[in-house]
Amino acid sequence: FKVIKQDASKGIAHIYLFAPENFPDMDRSINRQIKNADLWKHQKDVFLSVTPSGISSTKAMGDAVSAVQLSSGKLEKSFPDAGREPSSAVSTVDMPPPLPLPKPGDLMDIYVSVACHPGHFIVQPWNELNNLYALMEEMILYYSRAEEKPVTIEKNKLYAAKIGDEWYRVIIKGILRNGFLSVYELDYGKHEFVSIRKVQPLLDTFRRLPFQAITAQLAGVKNQQWSEEASIVFRNLVEKKPFVAQIEAVNDSTNSWDRKIVTFLVDTSLPHIDTWIHDFVSQSLVEFSKGD
Structure with a gap:
């Protein structure tokens, strides 16, 4: 890495990261490649901030660059203060049927696959999980035996990608110059970087099940930039756990x-007691504010 700026009073260093073969070419730094990827063009509600002032960005070498900050031994990211751009329209040809969304007021059994903070988490319909697991098994069996095929990579197109030991249905969000792609897992709601060598065409037979990931926001709490403490508490509370969702609003x-969807989450795992997650989050925010 290369240190660009140091702030001794805050114990923060702003750095560029490089793959060994690319040092010290700034244009081939990981910072520049990430900055140019669509992955970071999120809505503002996904930003994390320790202070209410919110998002910071670094001006270095005459160019606004996303920087990695090393602060008190913790790894944090600062992002450009830009709202999310609308996704490019994707052809509906060869797309799975859309997952039926619940209506406001409906109850729905769900599983939280990813939780960033109360303003952004991913849910999956509980009653479709067995179908999803069966699809994943079929994809592993097929792609582990199939001969690798040349793939023409295009943004906003569907592919199968090997991440870890599993194969996932993904959409390409960005193409990096170092042979990597930024992808979005359409069934689990995760953003990942994968090598182009681990991407294959998505067969028609794997396009029948609706994409399972539903982006969600917690109802009953004020939308804000969530502190690290609140985000960690929320993640530990809900991620990879089942809940009953009571839908408040749907944005199609x-x-x-x-x-x-904007939804309440209810933990019904304990007998005779239903725990409403927004109540717990609100109480936690009060406690965190006392410590400031």
Whole structure:
């Protein structure tokens, strides 16, 4: 890495990261490649901030660059203060049927696959999980035996990608110059970087099940930039756990991955006691504010 700026009073260093073969070419730094990827063009509600002032960005070498900050031994990211750009329209040809969304007031059994903070988490319909697991098994069996095929990579197109030991249905969000792609897992709601060598065409037979990831926001709490403490508490509370969702609002979209629900989460795992997650989050915020 290369240190660009140091702030001794805050114990922060702003750095560029490089793959060994690219040092010290700034244009081939990981910072520049990430900055140019669509992955970071999120809505503002996904930003994390320790202070209410919110998002910071670094001006270095005459160019606004996303920087990695090393502060008190913790790794943090600062992002450009830009709202999310609308996703490019994707052809509906060969797309799975859209997942039916619940209506406001409906109850729905769900599983939280990813939780960033109360303003952004991913849910999956509980009653479709067995179908999803069966699809994943079929993809592993097929792609582990199939001969690798040349792939023409295009943004906003569907592919199968090997991440870890599993194969996932993904959409390409960005193409990096170092042979990596930024992808979005359409069934689990995760953003990942993968090598182009681990991407294969998505067969028609794997396009029948609707994409399972539904972006969600917690109802009953004020939308804000969530502190690290509140985000960690929320993640530990809900991620990879089942809940009953009571839907408050639905924001539909042409692309299934752009649809969003606003929902209450209810933990019904304990006998005779239903825990409403927004109540717990609100109480935690009060406690965190006392410590400031």
